[in-house]
Amino acid sequence: MVDDTGILEKSCQKLLKLDPKVRSARFINSRGHLIAGGMKEGLLSLENQKQDEMMFMELALRVRMRHEFDNEFGKVHFSMSYRDKVILMSFPLVNNDVLLLSCEKDINFGKLPFKILKIIESLKNLK
Numbered sequence: 036m037v038d039d040t041g042i043l044e045k046s047c048q049k050l051l052k053l054d055p056k057v058r059s060a061r062f063i064n065s066r067g068h069l070i071a072g073g074m075k076e077g078l079l080s081l082e083n084q085k086q087d088e089m090m091f092m093e094l095a096l097r098v099r100m101r102h103e104f105d106n107e108f109g110k111v112h113f114s115m116s117y118r119d120k121v122i123l124m125s126f127p128l129v130n131n132d133v134l135l136l137s138c139e140k141d142i143n144f145g146k147l148p149f150k151i152l153k154i155i156e157s158l159k160n161l162k
Contacts, residue, residue, distance in 0.1 A: 042158075043071030043134055049154060051075050054147060056139035058121065065131035067092030086110070091135075094125055098133045113148045124148055 043062045050060040050072075059080070061072040069091060074080055080087065101111045116123045122144055126134040134155055138147070 040071045046158060047072035047154065050134075050136065050151060053150060053154070054138070054142060056142040057147075058137040058139065059135075061091075061135045062128075063091045063094060063133050063135055065095055066097035070132075094133060094135060095131065096124065099131050100125050101127070112152060115144060115148065117144075124151070125150060126155060128155070134158075 047060040047062070050124070051057055057075065057076045058078055059072070061095050064070050069087070083147075098111075101114070105111075111127055113126045115125075115126055117140070120140070122138045122140055122142060124136045124138070124144075124147075126136075128134060128149075134151075136151065138144070
C-alpha cells in the first residue's frame, strides 16, 4: 500500500469517529498482516490475538479470490458479514490490501459503507 503508516493511522482514527458504533478499523496487507489501526479505545476485541491473525489471513485470501468474477459482475467495493455479535465490513484496496471494520449490530449498515468509501477513496489508489 503506502510506506507511511501515518496516513493509514490517521484514516483509522477518522473512521473510528465516523459513528459511535464502529468498534475497530484496521488495514490488513495482502499477506494478512495488520499494518495500521486497531480497536476503539476502551473496547476489547471479541477474539484473541492468534484468532486475529487467522482472520486477517483468511480475509486476505478472500479479497484475492473475489477478483475471479470482476469481469462478470464488476469490481467489489465492499463486503459485509452480519454475524450474531458484530457486523464486519471489508473494503478492498490496491495490491489486495484491505480495510476491515467491525461495528455493533445496530449500526445503520445501509449508509455507513458508502460514507467509508468516500473517506478511503484516496487510499484505494496508493501504491
